[in-house]
Amino acid sequence: MATLKDIEVAAAMNILTAFAFLVAFAFLRLQPINDRVYFPKWYLKGLRNSPLGAGAFVGKFVNLDFRSYVRFLNWMPAALQMPEPELINHAGLDSAVYLRIYLVGLKIFVPIAFLGFAVMVPVNWTNGTLEHSTLEYSDIDKLSISNIPIGSNRFWTHLVMAYAFTFWTCYVLKKEYEIVASMRLHFLASEQRRPDQFTVLVRNVPPDPDESVNELVEHFFLVNHPEHYLTYQVVYNANKLSDLVKEKKKLRNWLDFYQLKYSRNQSTRPLTKTGFLGLCGERVDAIDLYTSKIEGLSEAIASERDKITNNPKSIMPAAFVSFKARWGAAVCAQTQQSRNPTIWLTEWAPEPCDVYWDNLAIPYVSLTIRRLIVAVAFFFLTIFFMIPITFVQSLANIEGIEKALPFLRPIIELKSVKSLIQGFLPGISLKIFLIFLPSILMHMSKFEGFISISALERRSATRYYIFQFINVFLGSIITGAAFQQLHEFMNQSANDIPKTIGVSIPMKATFFITYIMVDGWAGVAGEILRLKPLVIFHLKNFFLVKTEKDREEAMDPGSLGFNTGEPQIQLYFLLGLVYAVVTPVLLPFIIVFFGLAYMVYRHQIINVYNQEYESAAAFWPDVHGRIIVALIVSQLLLMGLLSTKEAARSTPLLIALPVLTIWFHRFCKGRYEPAFVRYPLQEAMMKDTLERAREPNLNLKGFLQNAYIHPVFKKGDDSESDAASEDSDQGSNLVPTKRQSRRGTPFPSKRSGSSSSLLPEAVQEH
């Protein structure tokens, strides 16, 4: 077991690493050449066009102003300075609320840590159980609950503290839920007019032999929402087209690369090979090759575009239906339309850039089957993920490599290389798996059929949390793979499970302290350095960039990554709550993590990240729910731990805690969750009335006309079909009484005034 000394060494090492990262960051960010890596947000918002304070030629690349190096840590106060309303305005509500998660961590754990150190550390310390025992123990263990003799009356302190901590956590959670809910409602009701406030996504439009989807949608809503219906946009199956556009973009990058190469060295035209990855095949002129390839692709794109707009089969049985007022949209989104609850499904349209277009046309039965498949697959992934990895590990041994690649044998047989490989190989397949885990989970969510990116990320976050809970938290405490745990749990009584885990908890405190320092401290400090985007930006800048626009594209601001970030934070909540009563010494480490992460991410959100979508903090119920889960887990484990300490009289008192916590959760769910899933009619009506009074002549139809067009159509050739959009302008209020085919109508693709700058750039065609 680690002693205090070991912890000190580890802490020193990690603090040094973190500090090195921070210093490197402080230095690099001051160089004008890195300005687009560390401040891309400002460029994207159009608030900055060139590095600040650029003077002479050298000054464009290296910062020569030595005074700025003196103030190299001033990004920290700067990050904290921007007030929250400005932050919401600058980076969106999602980001601002995401930062509040760290704040909640601080709000919960700072008072708990103070109380813990004031009350429990002395109570634990002034015992001699461990000294008189023959057990190995560390100084940290002397501060923990292990140091209290069995059956001691001192356990009452822990019991009272468990109550105090629970009440404090619930109080903070309730306050925070209240604040976030009102922030969300305020944000939704804020002055900005957004297309998703007026629009409802309709899925599973039933097939009809006589009418096209367009006609069906129009008729249905004109009949059932006669006073409110405004217009609709059908959804085209443009997945193939968007693949082609992506391909074209990639080819254009290569063309740019060779053109740049040629312009720098005009003596020889750059050559390339036509084969696999340019490694083999005939040598041809690269510029000509890519120009012709792009031309071919452009034609393919044009014909695919034609096909989509003219072929009724490429219209998916889904549509975005817009209403004259928010009230009408709120009504339609929150009610059932048809007798059959599996057709004409309506829900709030996600924000245009939040839509996940591929999933819009999955029928209901298929959805439920997919859900079953994913649930089973995730169960097996979580419980049995170690089995294939162990199998790969057993294959990837030195003998296997020597057999497969015999020419490597002389090198491998070297003693130092051999031991390196032997130490390295078994871990590598696990490491690779863990790196790919978030994207595996993301693919699962995509397969499950969620229709917005935010929902995909939320679901992936839930799964990632469960995976971490079982394989990191439980896996570290009762060392063993998940399927072994499962087997053990199945054969243990309900009483014994919390006991088994509870008993091992105090002993794992030092392990988790090290984990927090490596994963939390150094990891967060590494985040601010942005090493990977830094390298990629400079490579792109050197090889591809010709114009300012190219440079803009070379920036990779990234985004928050809710699906990986939030479960990580939740692990710290879990550790903090579990150890608050057992080993309060762990708390300061968690507090440092929360504080540092808050500052770093606040800086990143202000200066770097460019959020892809805006879900108006729709994730908060998940965050709240998982903290509640952590709280209940901590209570159960404490119950298990205390029952082995023969403090049996206190156990019945502890049973009340989870009951009260669950009740608190249900109360919060009823009280605050509706703000995240429903839109009150009063709000809608207020906003509508205000808008009508201010802008009586607003052309809402024009505003909404093209808001929900598949991004590949968004920046298409303007020449294509101005007439078409006018046609559908007039057409949408007429209900043809005869069932006639209008499938010849060309698709309207007039550029919309509301086209958002937040669109994923990868799918924008230039």
Added chain:
Amino acid sequence: MATLKDIEVAAAMNILTAFAFLVAFAFLRLQPINDRVYFPKWYLKGLRNSPLGAGAFVGKFVNLDFRSYVRFLNWMPAALQMPEPELINHAGLDSAVYLRIYLVGLKIFVPIAFLGFAVMVPVNWTNGTLEHSTLEYSDIDKLSISNIPIGSNRFWTHLVMAYAFTFWTCYVLKKEYEIVASMRLHFLASEQRRPDQFTVLVRNVPPDPDESVNELVEHFFLVNHPEHYLTYQVVYNANKLSDLVKEKKKLRNWLDFYQLKYSRNQSTRPLTKTGFLGLCGERVDAIDLYTSKIEGLSEAIASERDKITNNPKSIMPAAFVSFKARWGAAVCAQTQQSRNPTIWLTEWAPEPCDVYWDNLAIPYVSLTIRRLIVAVAFFFLTIFFMIPITFVQSLANIEGIEKALPFLRPIIELKSVKSLIQGFLPGISLKIFLIFLPSILMHMSKFEGFISISALERRSATRYYIFQFINVFLGSIITGAAFQQLHEFMNQSANDIPKTIGVSIPMKATFFITYIMVDGWAGVAGEILRLKPLVIFHLKNFFLVKTEKDREEAMDPGSLGFNTGEPQIQLYFLLGLVYAVVTPVLLPFIIVFFGLAYMVYRHQIINVYNQEYESAAAFWPDVHGRIIVALIVSQLLLMGLLSTKEAARSTPLLIALPVLTIWFHRFCKGRYEPAFVRYPLQEAMMKDTLERAREPNLNLKGFLQNAYIHPVFKKGDDSESDAASEDSDQGSNLVPTKRQSRRGTPFPSKRSGSSSSLLPEAVQEH
């Protein structure tokens, strides 16, 4: 253990009892004097005024037509003759769908029984395990799974059968859910106009210092549903008034009794004592006494009525808000109104006679706390109910009685009496508890704050089912009180619990067969005899009845009693599904129960029961869910049983069953449940359009004006306030811009044209 012989004897005895009940019924129902006991439904519907075929004076009391005795069993085909649509029209959808539960039982178990007898009985019978063992066994056990040797390959039959039974059950359930859902939608969309189709119940109207509840409600809905809002009715706190009215009714009964006595014997005026129960105190003239008492009470009622209508404090913060069309009501009922989800709560108004008036004004926070209290109370009731009963039993022993009532000693000390008391006493407190259990559960539901009688009954049914599952089903299998079970389960592993129960299941088959015959067969046959209503009717008829109206009131048609009846049926589903694979011999007994009960209840519904309310089969999701629970329990127990039989290879295959069943449940929930909780807008619009076309001049306001008035006001003096209702007629579309008090407005109590004849008579004042 019981042998086949024992079962035969028990069966014969119970068949005889049931047969005796049926014969008694067949005889009694033919007597004209009992006509109102056995055919009250026809009287209440106004389709019959006097017994059929009444001739001479004697013929009014006794049926002298001997031919009718020959056909004494012809009620059975008669009960089955009425086609379902007519039944719905005659007795309501609730009753018709309730009967379908029995049909579902037949549909599930008849094919399962055939398959079971064809396949599994031979498979089980042709083994010799029990013959060669030293265990005591009966012939029934030879037909069960116990007769198969450990580790035999024959268990594959049981596995395949478990799959077949599960699929068949799910198929029947899905079909049935589909039918019931479409019946419900058809019923809701049927031609009849009902006030609840246009009305929404608003609760938790927030207090406002400047405006009364009336004004608040009117303003809110005029602002937020301007195009749809029609009118509203506030809810008065009339609980005290309705108590007074009940009291008056009781006194009037006594007065009638004495007047009748006096009219029969004019020589002496009847006397009574003024003290407790008329047993002690001064002797006075009974008629004068009750006349004066009733006069006093009438005054109190009048003043209380005045107080309610004039005092704004008696207006509860709740209201029934009506809309111009079903569409508007559907929208309002299914959306959130205010930013704060705990105020302005809207939901579909229950049918007027389904409203539980006492609970309309409970605030949100109080509701959540009540729910917690009831949940905890129910947990303790279920788990620890044996403790107080055991305590009472220990007090109520013979020595205790002798001490308390020493004069009884000589009688008690008689040997025969003593043994009788000793055998009788311990059971009596348990019996009393079980008789009162449904009303205890009903009070719990009332305390929890449900606002409709149907919801109260549904919740009570759920609780009663849980209680029966734990204390009857599990309690019989692993003999022991619930808290002992709980203790055992907590100390057993998750694997062992199904094993423990699974192993005991085959051994309890004979017990449950007896249970089915006593509780099911004889119980159902007793139901049709209606012994208690028969006696009470004749007593009332003799002592109280003066006029035809009195005689009408003396009838007690009763109603289905969903809260006790449905959980009983569910117990049979559970038994049938659990034993289908284990001991298929049990199935015929269950089939007989379902068949007999179907016939009896169909007869009762047609001729006797008068359903208090109509919830349009809102209970079906509960019924479906509980059958699913039974299915999953049966699968888990089979898994436990097979794993002890060392048929381990089959266990993993069994795990798929509950997973698929749960998935099936979720699928059904998504596919059919919305029909029971939501009202599709398309339906509403269709109905509205149709109605507008047919009756363009319909005065909907007049129709809705007084539909939701507290029943005590319903049949008040007509003279009271005709002007008032006109006043509110005009007022409801004006929004006073100044905040002025209109509290003086008298309450409108004009008799509504829609006043339903289904009103609980106890609260109707005459």
